[in-house]
Amino acid sequence: MKRIAIDMDEVLADTLSEHVARYNRDFQEAISKADLEGRWLWEIVPVERHAQLEAYLRSEDFFEDLPVMPDSQRVVKALTQKYEVFIASAAMEFPNSFGPKYRWLRRYFPFLPPTHFVFCGDKGILDADFLIDDQPRQLLRFRGKGILFSAPHNLRVTGFQRVHGWLEVEKLLL
């Protein structure tokens, strides 16, 4: 059985929406995802507000209740019939996120055993056939086949097989 590793933030969980919503709320701004095409949120927020952007990610509740990406639950469940599915999150950057991320996965993907969750930093450590991730730097370290999951920040990145959302993952792998 082939093995697939799947990233959490921007792939299963809509982390960016929550990040932008908190920023817009606190600074009375109206940034939309369209404003972020080809750019990180950090690139369009003034540098004197970066400490606050970072603070959102480090807060205890940030990762607790993120929206689920459309179609991800159904497609991941279908993948488990044909592949060994692992969830791999670069959680080491945000140690406060361990508990919330674990609970989030149990809540929204209850059919996945926690033995198949991996909290790491460098995804080069994963032994899998496929890695679905929005971060080009993680795909470059990974030794299997990387699949770039579209997110606003990576829309101009080339050189990877790309999927726009979970319906395309379904077409590609099922």
Added chain:
Amino acid sequence: MKRIAIDMDEVLADTLSEHVARYNRDFQEAISKADLEGRWLWEIVPVERHAQLEAYLRSEDFFEDLPVMPDSQRVVKALTQKYEVFIASAAMEFPNSFGPKYRWLRRYFPFLPPTHFVFCGDKGILDADFLIDDQPRQLLRFRGKGILFSAPHNLRVTGFQRVHGWLEVEKLLL
């Protein structure tokens, strides 16, 4: 550069001593490591006390201040000169342990970058050349070369390359 993955409990951290100490304290017993040769603590503790044994491992502070295994800090530091070193802990069984384990590693192995910490469940997911672990079941899932780190419970296990402590790891890998 070859890559080594190193387990935490019973390899870097003396988890068993803390577990036995809490049990002895609460039940006025005097179990020693010698009593545990070839056996798990679970096998010599009466079954009606297993819920308490489990509760120790799930408590918030259990993994916070475990003793460090002799020579491990010096040898792991030396290994980082010659290998890519990752720490891999099967932390998913005990979600309360994520924070304590992260802080413990930062405190006792501050020369290791957190990007090289992995909290997982099934070590078959690790892409490394070597895995040093006390659990035969994890070594069996791992696709690289497994090295069994002696612990009381595994003393009768055969079929793996075995090391008795960190001085033997030093001889084998350095």
